[in-house]
Amino acid sequence: MRHTPYYFLLPSVLILAFTSLYPICYSVYYSLFNWRWGDEKDFIGLRNYIVLLSDKEFWIIVKNTFVFAFFACFFEILIGVLLAIYIDRIKIGSTIIRTVLLIPLMISGISVTMLFKVMLDNMFGIIPYLLSFIGLKSDFFGSYTAAMPTIIALDVWWQTSFVFIIILAGLKSIPNEPIEAAKIDGASEWEITRYIRLPMIRSLLFLVLIFRSIDTLKVFDIVWGTTAGGPGLATEALQTYAYRVAYSFLEMSKSMTVMVLFSIVVIFLTILYSRLNKDL
Amino acid sequence: MTKIHKYKYLITAYLVSFFAVCFTLLPIIWLFMLSIKSKGETFTKPPKLVFDPTINNYINLWGNDLFKDTFFNSIFITLISIVLSITIALFAAYALKRYQIRFKTAFMQWLLLAYMLPEFLFVLPMFTIYQTIGLYDTYLGMAIIYQVHVLPFSIWMLRSFLEEIPKEIDDAAVIDGCGPLQAIYRIYLPLIIPGIVATAILNGIWVWNELAIALGLTFFDAQPITVGVASFRGYASIDWGGMTGSAIISMIPMVLFAAFAQKHIVKGLTLGSVKG
Numbered sequence: 173m174r175h176t177p178y179y180f181l182l183p184s185v186l187i188l189a190f191t192s193l194y195p196i197c198y199s200v201y202y203s204l205f206n207w208r209w210g211d212e213k214d215f216i217g218l219r220n221y222i223v224l225l226s227d228k229e230f231w232i233i234v235k236n237t238f239v240f241a242f243f244a245c246f247f248e249i250l251i252g253v254l255l256a257i258y259i260d261r262i263k264i265g266s267t268i269i270r271t272v273l274l275i276p277l278m279i280s281g282i283s284v285t286m287l288f289k290v291m292l293d294n295m296f297g298i299i300p301y302l303l304s305f306i307g308l309k310s311d312f313f314g315s316y317t318a319a320m321p322t323i324i325a326l327d328v329w330w331q332t333s334f335v336f337i338i339i340l341a342g343l344k345s346i347p348n349e350p351i352e353a354a355k356i357d358g359a360s361e362w363e364i365t366r367y368i369r370l371p372m373i374r375s376l377l378f379l380v381l382i383f384r385s386i387d388t389l390k391v392f393d394i395v396w397g398t399t400a401g402g403p404g405l406a407t408e409a410l411q412t413y414a415y416r417v418a419y420s421f422l423e424m425s426k427s428m429t430v431m432v433l434f435s436i437v438v439i440f441l442t443i444l445y446s447r448l449n450k451d452l
Numbered sequence: 453m454t455k456i457h458k459y460k461y462l463i464t465a466y467l468v469s470f471f472a473v474c475f476t477l478l479p480i481i482w483l484f485m486l487s488i489k490s491k492g493e494t495f496t497k498p499p500k501l502v503f504d505p506t507i508n509n510y511i512n513l514w515g516n517d518l519f520k521d522t523f524f525n526s527i528f529i530t531l532i533s534i535v536l537s538i539t540i541a542l543f544a545a546y547a548l549k550r551y552q553i554r555f556k557t558a559f560m561q562w563l564l565l566a567y568m569l570p571e572f573l574f575v576l577p578m579f580t581i582y583q584t585i586g587l588y589d590t591y592l593g594m595a596i597i598y599q600v601h602v603l604p605f606s607i608w609m610l611r612s613f614l615e616e617i618p619k620e621i622d623d624a625a626v627i628d629g630c631g632p633l634q635a636i637y638r639i640y641l642p643l644i645i646p647g648i649v650a651t652a653i654l655n656g657i658w659v660w661n662e663l664a665i666a667l668g669l670t671f672f673d674a675q676p677i678t679v680g681v682a683s684f685r686g687y688a689s690i691d692w693g694g695m696t697g698s699a700i701i702s703m704i705p706m707v708l709f710a711a712f713a714q715k716h717i718v719k720g721l722t723l724g725s726v727k728g
Contacts, residue, residue, distance in 0.1 A: 176632055177551035180543040181559070184603060187540060191574065191600035192566040198577035255472055258465040269469045271714045273476055278706035280661035282678045285685070286699035287479045290486055290692060296495045298482065329479070334721070341722040361461060390570045392664045393678075397685055411572045411664065419668075424576060431573045442568045446561060 196435065203429040209422035220429040229405065230413075230430075237409045240320065241388035244327040248384055251328065252335025253377070257365055259336075260343045270340070273333045281393025284330045289313075289398060292322065313399050319406045326394050331387070335380050342373035375449065382445040386438055410434045480703075487696035494692050509693035510701070519698060522680030525591070526660055529676055532595035533602055533659045534652045540599075541606035541651075546636050548607070549614045550622065563604035574600060575668030582669060589671045597665055602655040609654075609720060613647030614640060650720035653713050657706055677702045 203220055207213040224230050259269060276284070291297050292312040300310045312322045346369060354364050370377070392411040395401060401408035401416065408416075410430060418427035486494060488505040513519050547553060578597050579588065587593030617640065625635045641648075663678040670679065681702050684694040710717065 177547040177553050180547035180632070181553070183540045184544040184607065185559075187596070187599050187603060188562065188566050191578075191597055192562075192569060194581070195574045195577040196569075198580075199573060202576075255468065258468040259472075261462060261465045262469065265469075267714070269473060270718070271711060272473050274710045274714060274717065275480065275707055276476060278657060278661075278710045279703050280663065280678050280681070280706075282663050282681050282685075283699040283702050286681065286695050287483050289685070290696060291479060291482060296497075296690075296692075298499055301497060301499070329475070333476075337718055338722055341718065361457075386568050392571065396663075397682060411570055414572045415575075415664070415667070418576060427572075428576055431570065431576075434570055435573050438568055438570055439565060442565055443561075446564060 196432075199428040199432050199435075202425055203432050205425050207423075207425040209424055213425075220425055221433070224426065224429050224433070232405050233408045233410060233413045236320070236405070236407060237389055237391070240324060240327075240391055240407075240409060241385055243321075243324045244331075244388045244391075245381065245384045247324070247328045248332045248335050249377075249380060252332045252380070253339050253370075255332070255336045256339035256343055257369070260340060270337070273336060275333075276330050277333050277337075279330070281330065282397045284326060285394050285397030288322075288326050288329075314403055316403055316406050319399050319403060323391075323395060323398065323407050326398070327388065327391065330394070331384065335384065338376060338380055339373065342376040343369060346372050378445075378448065382441065386441055389434075389438065483696050484700055486692060487700050491693065495690075509697035512693060513697045513701065516694075518683070519680045519694075522675050522677045523701065525674050526677040528591045529594045529598075529674065530656050530659045532591055533598045534655050536595055537599055537602040537606045537655055538610075538648055538652060541603055541610050542636065542641070542648075544607050545610035545614050546632070546640060548611050550632070563607060566600050567604040569600070571662075571664035572668070574665060578665075578669055588669065589673045591674050594666065594669060594674055594676070595659075597669060598659050598662065602658060605658075606651050606655060609651040610644065610647060613644040617643055646716070649713075650716040653709055653716055654720045657709065657717075660702075660706060 202213070204215060204217060205213040206216045206220070255273070259266060262269065279287075291299050292310075294300055294311055294314065300312070303310050310318070312318050350368055350372075351364055354368055359367075390411055391409045392415070395407055395409050395412045396415065399407045401412050411434070414427045414430040414434070417423050417430065487509050488507065489500075489503055490506045490508065493500050493503045548556065548559075553559070574597055578593075582588035582593050587596065621639060621643075622635070625639050630638065660676075661678060662676070663682065666676045666679050667682075670676065677698075681695075681698045684691055684698050
């Protein structure tokens with residue numbers, strides 16, 4: 173009887189060990205080799221890490237990933253919170269609005285890329301066609317300057333509702349008394365939102381920030397499905413880079429080195445989150 | 453005065469939501485319209501808003517065995533992943549609720565880390581071991597690696613649903629001579645059916661939409677629908693019938709979920725992330 177709980181946890185522990193600990197150990201171990209697919213593996217110590225960290229291309233990709241994550245998070249949280257604040261007031265029709273706004277979250281990243289590829293296509297897309305009337309020539313996925321903002325916009329369309337749904341649920345759960353009290357004291361709607369509602373859901377805001385930032389750093393589908401990292405390196409992100417290094421260049425060890433470094437960042441952010449979450 | 457102000461606020465709220473709804477729906481409606489246009493009408497300028505709808509693109513896709521298989525592969529992978537994760541998570545969640553467990557915090561932290569790890573980290577290690585033990589390109593192999601994401605999520609969800617059950621019920625069960633297995637099966641399982649449904653739906657959505665791992669660990673037999681949709685992408689290709697039709701087909705099951713299980717999904721999303 174004394175060991176019963178551990179038997180119940182055992183399947184979870186075994187599965188998680190196989191699916192999370194094993195890949196981490198394997199990746200760390202083989203990142204110390206110079207393994208190319210099909211070749212012999214030779215132990216080379218930390219050389220992969222040294223080469224990668226002194227590679228200019230790698231830092232461009234790191235910069236891209238963080239630029240993408242920063243702007244995508246910024247707009248998703250800004251728009252999501254504003255939407256939640258407004259739609260929180262609506263009584264009639266709020267269910268249907270919420271259901272519609274939930275739809276993008278149900279769609280796979282690759283389908284999102286299809287949605288926007290047909291709309292933004294240079295030759296046949298509707299948006300370049302409409303823009304041509306006001307004399308604009310557009311190249312959304314093909315130009316150095318436009319590709320990254322376009323990808324960010326795709327992600328904002330796709331994931332803003334995650335922020336919206338969680339913040340809306342948070343706003344709905346705020347008790348009415350402090351708001352009534354503030355109203356009697358003559359506070360405006362904006363002041364109530366700024367000084368009462370938002371501070372009361374700050375732990376949810378923090379949660380949304382962490383979930384969205386880790387998720388946007390991990391971006392893969394919408395980059396791989398549209399620009400595949402191009403033009404040049406303009407939209408290459410860490411995960412698409414690791415994919416390309418492994419599947420196009422067959423440099424397995426280098427790819428795993430990228431993923432190990434990236435995982436360290438993700439693990440750091442996750443631990444930071446659980447620490448700070450206790451204080452909030 | 454305040455009344456006018458209130459109406460102004462409400463009108464702004466409706467305007468904002470109107471724009472948000474349009475912004476969300478227009479790309480999807482546009483994609484759907486393209487998918488029911490004939491080849492000739494797809495590329496006309498200006499785009500035709502009135503046209504003869506045709507389901508040829510869908511008939512072609514249904515006749516395309518490669519794509520049709522990916523649809524059913526995804527259904528099997530999704531179902532196996534759900535069954536695996538719910539079964540295993542139910543025992544873990546019960547243990548976490550009912551017993552004092554050493555390393556409980558460490559276990560919960562591990563769940564969060566596993567849930568957050570980047571997808572491509574799993575691909576190469578799993579690729580080699582799956583090749584060796586014969587799980588490469590199989591439904592079971594895919595369902596197992598997906599547990600790294602759906603199992604932690606299921607454990608949080610089921611645990612928080614179990615927490616809502618009062619302790620008295622549990623004590624009563626023990627007094628009546630229920631063993632832990634009987635207690636789970638006879639008492640808890642029926643009580644948390646709504647929680648299980650919400651968890652299963654959210655897990656299903658994640659698995660159905662996953663691409664990065666599937667690209668690395670499937671080749672032919674277990675290719676899921678996301679890879680099927682992706683096969684129509686291509687820089688020079690203008691198979692818009694395939695692109696639009698396949699994307700719509702892959703969306704339909706999940707959008708139906710959104711419509712009919714909206715409450716479950718919202719509850720699951722908020723609960724799941726709050727626990728995380």
